[in-house]
Amino acid sequence: MLSSVIVLGGLALLVFTSSGWPDVQETFFSPDAFRTSFPDILRAFWLDIRMFVAVEVVVLILGLVIALVRTSLSPALFPIRILAAVYCDLFRGVPVILLVYLIGFGVPALGVTGLLSEPIFLACVALSLAYSAYVAEVYRAGISSVHRTQTDSALAVGLTNFQALRHVVLPQAVRRVRPPLLNDFISLQKDVALVSVLGVQEAFRVAQIDSQSSFNYTPLIAAAILYLAVTIPMARILDHIARKEEAKT
Amino acid sequence: MSTPVLEITGVTKSFGDRLVLDGINLAISEHEAVALIGASGSGKSTLLRCIDLLEEIDDGDIFLDGEVITDPSVKPVSVRRRLGFVFQAFNLFPHMSVLDNVTLGAVRSGTMSKREATDLGRELLDRFGLGEREADHPDQLSGGQQQRVALVRAFASKPRALLLDEVTSALDPELVGDVLEAVREMKAEGMTMIIATHEMSFAREVADQVAFLHEGRIVELGTPAKIMDSPERPETRRFLRRLLAAGRI
Numbered sequence: 155m156l157s158s159v160i161v162l163g164g165l166a167l168l169v170f171t172s173s174g175w176p177d178v179q180e181t182f183f184s185p186d187a188f189r190t191s192f193p194d195i196l197r198a199f200w201l202d203i204r205m206f207v208a209v210e211v212v213v214l215i216l217g218l219v220i221a222l223v224r225t226s227l228s229p230a231l232f233p234i235r236i237l238a239a240v241y242c243d244l245f246r247g248v249p250v251i252l253l254v255y256l257i258g259f260g261v262p263a264l265g266v267t268g269l270l271s272e273p274i275f276l277a278c279v280a281l282s283l284a285y286s287a288y289v290a291e292v293y294r295a296g297i298s299s300v301h302r303t304q305t306d307s308a309l310a311v312g313l314t315n316f317q318a319l320r321h322v323v324l325p326q327a328v329r330r331v332r333p334p335l336l337n338d339f340i341s342l343q344k345d346v347a348l349v350s351v352l353g354v355q356e357a358f359r360v361a362q363i364d365s366q367s368s369f370n371y372t373p374l375i376a377a378a379i380l381y382l383a384v385t386i387p388m389a390r391i392l393d394h395i396a397r398k399e400e401a402k403t
Numbered sequence: 404m405s406t407p408v409l410e411i412t413g414v415t416k417s418f419g420d421r422l423v424l425d426g427i428n429l430a431i432s433e434h435e436a437v438a439l440i441g442a443s444g445s446g447k448s449t450l451l452r453c454i455d456l457l458e459e460i461d462d463g464d465i466f467l468d469g470e471v472i473t474d475p476s477v478k479p480v481s482v483r484r485r486l487g488f489v490f491q492a493f494n495l496f497p498h499m500s501v502l503d504n505v506t507l508g509a510v511r512s513g514t515m516s517k518r519e520a521t522d523l524g525r526e527l528l529d530r531f532g533l534g535e536r537e538a539d540h541p542d543q544l545s546g547g548q549q550q551r552v553a554l555v556r557a558f559a560s561k562p563r564a565l566l567l568d569e570v571t572s573a574l575d576p577e578l579v580g581d582v583l584e585a586v587r588e589m590k591a592e593g594m595t596m597i598i599a600t601h602e603m604s605f606a607r608e609v610a611d612q613v614a615f616l617h618e619g620r621i622v623e624l625g626t627p628a629k630i631m632d633s634p635e636r637p638e639t640r641r642f643l644r645r646l647l648a649a650g651r652i
Contacts, residue, residue: 304496310483312480312509312512
């Protein structure tokens with residue numbers, strides 16, 4: 155405890171007494187700039203939240219479907235299993251920002267109209283593709299970690315294959331992968347900012363524009379605070395749920 | 404003579420090149436208990452798993468109440484709902500309470516309403532000394548209690564026959580007694596059963612017939628007294644001698 159106070163105090167002293175600190179304070183931590191830019195960034199952040207929620211819902215469902223296909227043993231599903239494997243390799247292997255670019259600029263180039271020419275929608279598609287590939291692998295790890303004897307046991311009590319999966323395998327699988335799943339949630343919540351490359355006016359983009367017009371980086375700090383205001387409580391709430399679950403079993 | 408509850412004719416099963424069941428013939432009448440004895444790897448578990456259609460057989464037929472169940476047109480789930488299976492390692496569902504473990508099969512297969520299944524489950528748990536534990540999760544129970552829950556779970560679906568796969572092998576010696584007592588009670592109620600076991604004294608006491616398996620064949624079949632006191636085949640004698648030397652008889 156004492157040692158951390160000394161270390162942190164030392165670091166703070168070093169920063170606050172450095173010759174550049176007054177400039178840094180003015181460009182990054184200006185209360186005036188914060189006040190003027192914050193309302194716009196907050197409004198733009200609402201778009202981040204909506205995109206995050208929409209993409210997360212798609213990712214949780216699509217990821218599960220892909221994982222189920224990949225873990226199925228049915229010979230009839232072999233071709234789809236290969237497709238699912240290729241899907242995961244492909245979308246996990248490409249940087250998310252590149253995927254946002256390719257889809258965001260590539261699809262409209264086809265001359266399509268409506269939703270398919272809407273940058274916000276395309277950005278969400280790109281994020282959904284990338285993250286469902288990650289999340290599918292997380293689910294898959296969970297499903298494979300549930301011992302085969304659990305399925306045997308479920309079948310033996312008279313459940314169908316689907317019921318065994320639904321009531322016995324998946325509840326255990328999801329419980330085990332909740333921490334990595336949460337990790338991907340938080341990661342997605344931040345990566346929503348990547349859609350700014352398509353010119354979508356979300357929080358990071360608005361902060362960037364503000365800072366470029368005022369030559370002050372404080373708006374970026376404001377955006378960072380907004381992201382933290384969501385990710386940190388999210389982590390704590392899920393920790394709490396996990397602990398409660400543990401106490402129950 | 405009435406139709407046997409279970410009849411096995413010429414069943415063979417291989418895993419890869421290894422022949423595990425080599426032409427098994429066996430019939431079990433109503434209210435009868437057959438003990439399967441034999442060394443590890445002699446095919447006892449595999450035979451039970453084949454009867455419950457957890458493994459596919461290569462050749463032969465299995466009949467349940469005179470109806471062939473090993474035909475591809477027969478739905479495995481409809482067969483398993485008429486049989487109860489208890490595994491060596493209990494295989495309870497760790498994410499469910501004891502009561503839910505017992506009622507899951509009946510509720511999901513639609514053979515009982517939730518209320519009926521719950522009432523029956525409670526009554527059986529009470530009878531087998533587990534009434535206090537219905538809300539607990541399996542990991543809060545001793546091995547012997549877990550195995551009794553597994554027995555109740557199999558028994559609760561009112562099966563035509565119980566298949567017991569080495570139900571005491573994973574237990575500490577002092578916990579074996581209660582589990583065997585539960586089996587004894589089910590037998591006394593007229594439950595038809597096949598018991599794969601290493602407990603010779605128990606086989607002698609409960610079984611009407613004992614089948615000695617050796618390298619995938621039933622080499623000797625008869626009353627417990629005949630098989631254990633005056634075995635005819637050298638393989639049987641050797642097996643019993645080895646058990647005697649190990650202090651297991």
